Amino acid sequence: MAVTAVVKSDPKFVYLFLLLTVVTANTTESDFNTTVFDAYNFSYNVTESTQPPVSESTTTAPSNSTEMPNLAAVPLPVSGHLPSPLTSADRLCPCDEHMDVCDINCCCDRVCNGEVPLFTSCSYPTVSGSKQMCNHDVAFYSLSRAADGYSELLSSAQKETNYDIFCIESQNRVDGLSYPSPALPTDSNFASLFKQFTSFIFGLEKVNQVSSVNLQTSRGYQYGDVIVTAGAAAQRGILRLPTPGVTADCVDNSPAAFLKDQSSRCSRHVVLDQDCGHLPALSMDGYTDTQLFSDMSTDAAVVPVVASSVILQSADHTQTELKITGRGNISPVLINPTLCGNVVLKVLYVIKYNPHGKIDNATVSVVLGFVTEAMLPLEQEFQVMYIQAGGGDVNVHYSGNPGYVVGLPLVSGTRTADGIVRSIDLRDTLSLLHSTEDQDCLQGPHQRSPVLFGQDSLSGCLLRLEDGLNCTLVSQELLRILRGFNYPYYVASFGNSPLDNILDWVQIKTNFNPTEAPSCSIPLSLHLEIEWTKYGSLVNPQAEIVSIKEVIQSNTSSLVRHTISVRAFIAEKKLQATRLLMKHRESFALCVFSHRPCCPEAVVSFQSEAQWPSSQYLLLLFLVIGPHLPSMPNCPLTSSSLLFDSTAAFAYLSFPINTGTLCDHH
Amino acid sequence: MASYEVYSHPALIRYKTSVCTKATLFLVVVLCLTYIPPLLVAYRSQGFWIKRSTYEEQPVVRFQYQTLLVAATSTQGEYVAWSTFPQLNNMLGANLRIPAVTVREEDQNQDGKLDLLVFQLQLPLKPNEQVYSIQLLLTFSYQLFRMSTVVMQSLAYVQHSSCVPGAKLFISGDLRLQQRTPLPHRGLYNIYNESVIDGSSPFASAYDLENIIRTYQDRNLTTVLSCPMPLWTIGRAAAAPFELKAEIRYPVEGLMFDTPDSGVWCLIFVIVSALTSPSTYRPGFWETIKFAWIQYVSILLIFLWVFERIQTFVFQNQVLTTVPVPVGKPHMS
Numbered sequence: 001m002a003v004t005a006v007v008k009s010d011p012k013f014v015y016l017f018l019l020l021t022v023v024t025a026n027t028t029e030s031d032f033n034t035t036v037f038d039a040y041n042f043s044y045n046v047t048e049s050t051q052p053p054v055s056e057s058t059t060t061a062p063s064n065s066t067e068m069p070n071l072a073a074v075p076l077p078v079s080g081h082l083p084s085p086l087t088s089a090d091r092l093c094p095c096d097e098h099m100d101v102c103d104i105n106c107c108c109d110r111v112c113n114g115e116v117p118l119f120t121s122c123s124y125p126t127v128s129g130s131k132q133m134c135n136h137d138v139a140f141y142s143l144s145r146a147a148d149g150y151s152e153l154l155s156s157a158q159k160e161t162n163y164d165i166f167c168i169e170s171q172n173r174v175d176g177l178s179y180p181s182p183a184l185p186t187d188s189n190f191a192s193l194f195k196q197f198t199s200f201i202f203g204l205e206k207v208n209q210v211s212s213v214n215l216q217t218s219r220g221y222q223y224g225d226v227i228v229t230a231g232a233a234a235q236r237g238i239l240r241l242p243t244p245g246v247t248a249d250c251v252d253n254s255p256a257a258f259l260k261d262q263s264s265r266c267s268r269h270v271v272l273d274q275d276c277g278h279l280p281a282l283s284m285d286g287y288t289d290t291q292l293f294s295d296m297s298t299d300a301a302v303v304p305v306v307a308s309s310v311i312l313q314s315a316d317h318t319q320t321e322l323k324i325t326g327r328g329n330i331s332p333v334l335i336n337p338t339l340c341g342n343v344v345l346k347v348l349y350v351i352k353y354n355p356h357g358k359i360d361n362a363t364v365s366v367v368l369g370f371v372t373e374a375m376l377p378l379e380q381e382f383q384v385m386y387i388q389a390g391g392g393d394v395n396v397h398y399s400g401n402p403g404y405v406v407g408l409p410l411v412s413g414t415r416t417a418d419g420i421v422r423s424i425d426l427r428d429t430l431s432l433l434h435s436t437e438d439q440d441c442l443q444g445p446h447q448r449s450p451v452l453f454g455q456d457s458l459s460g461c462l463l464r465l466e467d468g469l470n471c472t473l474v475s476q477e478l479l480r481i482l483r484g485f486n487y488p489y490y491v492a493s494f495g496n497s498p499l500d501n502i503l504d505w506v507q508i509k510t511n512f513n514p515t516e517a518p519s520c521s522i523p524l525s526l527h528l529e530i531e532w533t534k535y536g537s538l539v540n541p542q543a544e545i546v547s548i549k550e551v552i553q554s555n556t557s558s559l560v561r562h563t564i565s566v567r568a569f570i571a572e573k574k575l576q577a578t579r580l581l582m583k584h585r586e587s588f589a590l591c592v593f594s595h596r597p598c599c600p601e602a603v604v605s606f607q608s609e610a611q612w613p614s615s616q617y618l619l620l621l622f623l624v625i626g627p628h629l630p631s632m633p634n635c636p637l638t639s640s641s642l643l644f645d646s647t648a649a650f651a652y653l654s655f656p657i658n659t660g661t662l663c664d665h666h
Numbered sequence: 667m668a669s670y671e672v673y674s675h676p677a678l679i680r681y682k683t684s685v686c687t688k689a690t691l692f693l694v695v696v697l698c699l700t701y702i703p704p705l706l707v708a709y710r711s712q713g714f715w716i717k718r719s720t721y722e723e724q725p726v727v728r729f730q731y732q733t734l735l736v737a738a739t740s741t742q743g744e745y746v747a748w749s750t751f752p753q754l755n756n757m758l759g760a761n762l763r764i765p766a767v768t769v770r771e772e773d774q775n776q777d778g779k780l781d782l783l784v785f786q787l788q789l790p791l792k793p794n795e796q797v798y799s800i801q802l803l804l805t806f807s808y809q810l811f812r813m814s815t816v817v818m819q820s821l822a823y824v825q826h827s828s829c830v831p832g833a834k835l836f837i838s839g840d841l842r843l844q845q846r847t848p849l850p851h852r853g854l855y856n857i858y859n860e861s862v863i864d865g866s867s868p869f870a871s872a873y874d875l876e877n878i879i880r881t882y883q884d885r886n887l888t889t890v891l892s893c894p895m896p897l898w899t900i901g902r903a904a905a906a907p908f909e910l911k912a913e914i915r916y917p918v919e920g921l922m923f924d925t926p927d928s929g930v931w932c933l934i935f936v937i938v939s940a941l942t943s944p945s946t947y948r949p950g951f952w953e954t955i956k957f958a959w960i961q962y963v964s965i966l967l968i969f970l971w972v973f974e975r976i977q978t979f980v981f982q983n984q985v986l987t988t989v990p991v992p993v994g995k996p997h998m999s
Contacts, residue, residue: 377743
């Protein structure tokens with residue numbers, strides 16, 4: 001026990017002297033068994049003598065190591081011989097903490113002859129040997145009061161009997177009840193001992209120098225590489241993109257990673273009158289004055305970052321594009337102590353790369369604006385996009401291929417004579433009114449958030465009406481606000497529906513007819529109900545929108561109430577049927593889940609006519625309902641496809657609604 | 667003269683018949699009805715045997731000496747932070763504040779497994795700074811050996827905030843294991859033996875606490891610091907550092923694990939494979955049988971008793987024609 005404790009602590013003493021005091025101090029506090037105490041004494045002695053020889057050995061080590069390698073097994077200068085462990089009870093003394101000095105109230109301390117009369121009690125009244133032995137020695141210490149009031153020490157030793165059945169009668173192994181003798185550290189085994197007892201230490205983290213990327217290899221960038229920039233005096237730097245780190249504050253040193261599209265918003269503590277003209281993070285030059293190396297080789301071409309657009313945003317969020325002529329006038333200006341102009345609010349890097357991992361060109365667009373005290377801490381937005389050169393029209397964003405991907409916006413457009421027209425601006429898609437801080441429906445500016453596939457969302461605003469308002473005007477205005485400015489009337493069935501195929505687009509059905517009511521009606525809520533289904537094979541189902549319905553509830557009564565809440569609500573409803581469309585007209589696949597008792601067996605119906613999207617479905621066939629529906633959590637698709645000769649083009653596969661456990665096909 | 671029973675013994679009567687008779691058919695049917703239904707009854711009543719079981723083990727936990735500390739120093743959201751990751755420290759810039767840290771791991775009961783981590787940290791503060799909130803993240807190496815060998819890296823996260831500036835935060839808690847799915851009953855389970863924080867990453871997103879916690883909580887096996895009573899001491903002296911003391915215990919954990927695959931087909935498969943190729947049957951076979959036969963035999967006893975009576979009735983009353991052979995003749999020789 002004791003000796004192992006020494007070995008464990010020994011390497012720590014060697015590499016961390018700062019910890020030495022703490023370790024030893026803690027050890028003394030604990031309640032000691034007999035042998036631990038000895039170990040403590042020993043380790044303390046060793047470590048006390050540890051420090052000076054370390055410096056000596058560093059001077060002598062080189063000469064030794066060159067001339068005599070056979071000295072390897074000799075113990076290191078700081079290690080010595082281990083004393084044999086004490087076991088007899090009358091020699092043990094757990095409270096003897098100071099060598100050659102009397103410890104107060106330590107009755108077994110042998111140097112306390114003169115101080116014993118001053119003792120008040122014995123801190124250890126009994127000290128015993130190993131309690132596992134059937135007969136073990138116990139030393140008793142007690143104090144008695146003499147006639148003069150001073151204490152006298154009474155000590156006695158006697159054998160005590162252990163009545164445990166499994167006690168040890170006698171033991172003939174020397175270290176049977178103590179730890180095996182530890183290996184003394186030598187030149188040869190020091191490394192292995194060190195590794196054995198120090199698995200984790202402070203400072204294990206290696207510093208990977210980002211700037212010391214291997215520039216010798218003539219290679220292009222790879223995914224996740226940092227992008228090297230050319231500094232002023234042939235220095236190499238890194239393209240940095242501020243991002244939030246452990247807090248929401250901007251970490252300016254974070255590099256941008258190649259091919260990782262990244263968008264971040266972070267906040268910055270700014271003192272306007274001090275930082276306005278001086279903080280580089282607020283100035284556009286800090287983002288435009290960089291030059292990138294086209295690849296990671298030493299002779300890489302330098303690609304300047306071109307400022308493609310500079311947009312000035314006014315205090316009320318209107319944006320105007322600035323002509324980039326000179327540099328002088330667009331650095332931050334302190335207009336008055338609480339207003340700073342031309343501050344960078346948004347930075348977008350667009351980096352074009354080719355298939356060899358080289359950067360072809362890089363542009364940056366910046367939004368500048370005015371910052372007042374009320375806008376502090378300042379929020380900035382940073383974005384980097386990577387575009388493959390010659391990769392086609394990258395501006396058109398699709399929301400799936402072909403089925404919609406959860407979280408991407410619905411693709412929407414309006415119909416013209418030629419087909420569907422859709423804006424490439426993501427803000428012009430089907431969107432919902434976003435709630436603002438003033439909560440007023442009629443007062444702008446209105447923020448809108450796009451309708452994302454697969455996500456139910458809700459927001460609202462408050463409508464405050466005053467007497468004497470023109471009801472028709474309010475109604476039209478509200479409808480315009482609820483629907484948005486460019487309200488699309490068509491939504492694509494798939495995430496990549498082509499614009500010229502009108503059959504792939506679903507019209508938004510509406511129940512609202514503003515002209516039908518003779519009295520004025522004010523729309524109070526807009527509810528979009530989008531029904532989608534899974535389409536295609538069971539192993540790779542694709543989401544397809546089959547219908548979209550707009551429900552507008554209106555208040556047809558007269559304008560009595562002054563505050564009406566208006567809500568826009570969208571819910572996406574999953575059809576309780578999964579369509580299974582087969583490519584071959586002659587056969588269709590029917591999935592059978594019943595290989596394991598876990599699966600809800602399917603109710604299968606299929607359509608006899610190959611017409612789609614017709615809404616006439618014919619129920620033809622039911623399969624058995626399995627007996628173990630509720631108990632089985634998931635259903636891996638171990639289906640074998642049964643092929644039926646039929647003219648049907650697809651089948652409906654629906655599950656019992658009340659089970660609540662639809663098979664997970666993934 | 668009154669008589670009394672001085673002794674009694676049962677007499678054995680044998681009923682003999684040839685192979686192709688009704689009695690043989692009856693015997694086969696009775697045997698089937700006796701031995702197969704208990705199997706079905708046992709299987710239908712909530713599975714044949716225990717599918718999931720628990721055991722207790724004290725894990726082998728080592729503090730990995732990875733730390734991340736964030737302290738809010740003003741109510742406006744100014745902060746100081748420190749970590750053992752050099753990349754993050756470089757990024758922190760002026761917000762970096764290096765504390766004095768002492769760490770000790772103790773094996774209190776001398777069983778070779780560490781029981782307690784004492785982590786002390788003193789965060790020096792400037793005169794105008796106060797500590798309003800603390801976020802502390804420590805990483806551990808966590809190992810279990812008894813059933814399946816589990817090797818993983820885990821973390822403990824402490825967050826405390828107060829509107830009153832603090833002088834000390836004392837945390838004393840347990841590093842508890844959280845299990846979403848049972849462990850396998852054997853083998854090496856090391857899919858989570860990866861760094862919780864990628865300390866070599868130069869990107870700030872690698873140290874984003876949201877990213878760290880999200881990926882960590884995705885795991886089926888995590889540890890969580892259970893500290894019901896964090897102690898926030900107020901009243902810091904102007905020049906004193908903020909002190910954080912954490913005592914984290916590594917207690918014995920009750921773990922859930924999957925017993926070998928169950929089901930009546932599994933039993934048959936196990937038996938067949940054990941008989942045909944004794945070297946390849948699964949090691950969980952005896953464990954399975956151990957629980958199964960108790961259930962089977964207990965139900966079988968009832969069936970045996972019932973059909974014993976039926977057979978006795980049928981043969982005794984000669985419902986089916988057999989040839990009874992009376993008790994053996996007395997020995998003459």
